Amino acid sequence: MGTTSLPTSWRSVLPHLDEQLPPDRTPQTASRDGVQVNLPMELVRQSVLQKEHWDIPAEIVEAYRAFRPTPLWRAERFERAVGARVPIYVKYEGGNISGSHKLNTALAQAYYYAKAGVRELVSGTGAGQWGTALAAACAMFGMKCTVFMVGNSLRRKPYRGTLMRTLGATVHASPSPLTEVAAQSRAGVNSLSLAIGEAVEYAAKTDGAAFCIGSGETYSILHQSVIGLEAADQLAALDAEVDAVVGCVGAGSNFGGIALPFFAEAAATGTRAPLLLAAESSTTPKLTRGTYAYDRTDATGTGPMEAMYTIGSSYPIPDSHSAGLRFHGAAKVLSAMRHRDQIAATAIGQVDALDAGRLFTRSEMVLPAPESGHALAAAARLASAGADANSGLLRSERGVVVCVSGHGYLDLGAYQQLMDGELSDVAPDPEELRRAMSGLQTAQEPVGAGAHHD
Template sequence: MGSVPAQWRSVIPHLGYDLPADRAPHRTTGAPVQVNLPMSLARQQVGQREFWDIPEPVLEAYRRYRPTPLWRAVGFERAIGAKVPIWAKYEGGNISGSHKYNTALAQAYYYKQAGVRELVTGTGAGQWGTALAAACAQFGLACTVFMVGSSLRKKPYRGVLMRMLGAEVHASPSGLTDISRQVVADQANGLSLALGEAVQYAAAREGVAFSSGSGETYSILHQSVIGLESIEQLAEQSATVDAVVGSVGAGSNFGGIALPFACAAAAGDLAMPLLVGAESASTPKLTRGTYAYDHTDATGSGPMEAMYTIGSSYAVPDSHSAGLRYHGAAKVISAMRAAKQLSATAVHQVEALEAGRLFTLHESVLPAPESGHALAAAARIATGQDAEHRCQEGVLVCVSGHGYLDLAAYDQLLQGQLQDERPSDEVLAAAMAGLTGAVNISRLQVTA
C-alpha cells in the first residue's frame, strides 16, 4: 500500500543546468499583470532544495485519499497483447477526480497564509477548476473559475460540482473581461484564453490572486507525491519498470509521476527509466513545437517563459483531449525535453478513448480522456509497437483522473462519431511564426 510522503522532492538540483530565466512580455493586453505569489511558492519555484516539507494541514488533507492505488493491470495487458507488465497508478479517487487536488490543496494553504481571500483560475476539462474549488472550500477561500466554454457545454456537471463546492463558474469566453470581448471565433477553444481571462480578472481586484494548476515548477513539485508513492509501492511488490508514462497538458501529472524517478536515478537508488510524455496530436507542442520564449496565456501580459510551444495564438481544435489542449509545456518539462532527459509521443483522441474503453472493460476503472492518452502510449510501448521507446522490464502509467463526467466522449466513440484533427505543418508554422528568442539548451551548460 505504501505511505504518504512527508516531503515533496524536486528534480531541479539534478538537472545539471539552470532553467532559463523568464523574460518581460513583448506585448500586453491591458495593464501588465502583477502576480500575487506567496513567498513560499516563489521559493519552491526557483529554489535548488531537493526535499521540501509538506505543511501539516496539507499532509492531513492528503491522508484522506493518499496513498493512491497502484496495481498491475493484468487484464489490460492481456487485452492489448502486452509483452511486459503494465503498472497503473490511479489518481482519480478524490473529490476533484484527478491528480490536480495534490497541488490545489498546497496552493490554497499557502495563499491563505499569505492573506489572499479569493483564488481565480482557468480550467480546460474542469478537473483543475474542481480541485481548486474543493481546496478553497477546505481552507476558507472564495473561488472563481473560467472554464473553456466548449468543455463546459459538453460536461455541464463539472460546473455543477464546482458550484456545489462554492465556486463561481464562467464559460470562457465569458464577456466579463477585455480579452474575452476581443477574441475571434476560432481562438475561443483553448485553455490559453480561459487562463488569460482568469489573469485579467484577478489582476483587477484586491485580495484576489490567480492560481495556476499545471505548468508552474511549484505545482509539479507538489505532484511529486505521485512518483514517490509509486517508487515505494513498486518496491513493496519487488517490481521494476524501465518506462514511466503520463499525459501532458502543461506537464503536472507527467512531472509528478516521472521526475521522482529521475531524482532517484540521480541518487543511485534505481536505474533511469524512459520518461515518456503523451500529448494530444491536436496540440503537439513537445513533438512538433519549438523551444522558444512564449506567453503562458492569451493576454500576453505575464512573463514569457522558455517552453516547447506551438504558439499561444494557436487555434486549438475542439476535441476530447480537454485538459491537454494547452499550447505549451512547463518550463522544467521543456528544458528536460530539450536536454534529451525525457521523451514524448503524440496520441489521437480516437486511440486515446479506445485505450480508455479497454481499460474500463478489463480493469473496472473508467479513465479520463487525458489519461487515455497515457494508456495508449503505454500500450504502444508495452506491445513493442513504439519503435522509438523500447522497454524490457515494465511500464508505469499514471491514470491521472476518472472519466465519469466524460461519458459523452465515450458515447461518441461507441457511436463511431469521433474524428481526429491533426494540424497541418502550415497551420503550426503560422502559429509559431511570431515567436522570438529561440532557446538553445547547449547554452544552459548541460553536464554529464
C-alpha cells in the first residue's frame, strides 16, 4: 500500500491553461433583490489568480491529519475479476467521518467562512456526502449548519440525515415548504439544482448565514488537489506508472482533485499528460451529450451564469442511484478543459456502476459508494477492453489510477435493489434534453484554445 506525507500546499491548474476561463455573466432574471452569494476573499483569490501553489493554513493541515494521507493500493484481486491487462491503482477517500472526499474542501471552506465572521453555513446536497462533510466541518469550527438534501435521496438513505443531525446540523428534505424557489419549481424531487437553490434562498434570508457549496467551484477543486498530489507521490513510491486517471463526475470535485495535479505536473515539466477520464451518470450526461453554454448553477436563476457543459438546469433528471452525480452541469474549469480536448468523458449506467461496486467489494473488501462505482466501471473498461464502444477510448497500456471517492455503507439499499433485480437504466429523453438546452447562450471558444468535440 502506498504511503506519503501530507501535502502542505494545494496545486492549481489555472496557470497551465491556454487561456483564462470564460467570465461569468449576470443572468437576465437578476434584479436588485436577487440572491447574493458572498465569498470570503481568499476563496475568490483561489478562483481567479494565476497562482500555482497555495499554502494550506496550519489549522486545516492539522484537521487533515486525522484522515490524511489516504491510502492508495494496487487492486490486484479486482484486476483479476475484471480481466485487466494492466495494473489498477485505487486512491480511497472514504475513511473519514463524512465517508467521502468532500471533507477536504468542507474543512477549508468552514475555516475561511469562520474567519470572515459567518456563524452559519447553508448548503444543498444530493447523496448526502457533502452535507455530512459540511456538518462535520461546521462542528469542528464552531458554526451552525443547515442542509437541504434531495428528497428522494434522503428517503432512501435516512441515516445520512441522522448522521448530519448527530453532527449538529439541521436537515430539510428538498423540495421543502421553506422557500419560494421550491414552490415554483418544476424540477421535482430528483434535482440537486433545486436543493442548492433552496439553500441559496434560505441563506440570503438568514442573519449571519452564508451559502457554500463543495463540488464544481474552482476553489473547491483546488482544495481537492491533495488527492492527486498524494496519489502521484504514492505511485512514485511504488515505482508505478499510469497512463490514465479516472474519477466520477457530478460537478467534478473528486475527478478534478485526482486528475488535475497530473495535468499540472505534465504541463510544468513539458511531458505528456495521462488520459484524464471523467465517468458520469448516463442519466445526467452533460459531458457526453450536453452543450458548452452559459447556464445557471441552481434553481433560483439569480446567481451568475457560468460557462459549462450542461444538459440544462431545467432538465427533469431520471431517478437513479447515481445520487451525487445528478447535477445538470460540470465545473467551469473541467468544462473548459473538455472543450479543448484536455479531458475525456464516458457515461456509465447505474446497473454497470453498482455491478462494478459489488465486484470491487467482493474482491477488495471495500464497499464503494454508487458514484464511485461509475469510476470503477470506467477504469475496468480502460484496463481490460480493447476499445470502449461508448467513448471511443483505447485501453490503457501502462496502468490506471482511479479515485474511489467514498464508501457505500449508507447506500446499501441500492445494492439490495441490484441483487433483487429491481434496477434498470432510464435513458434521457432526447426531446427533453433538446428542450432543456434550447435557448442557452453558447460559450465561445477562448482565443488561443484548442479545437473541441462533443
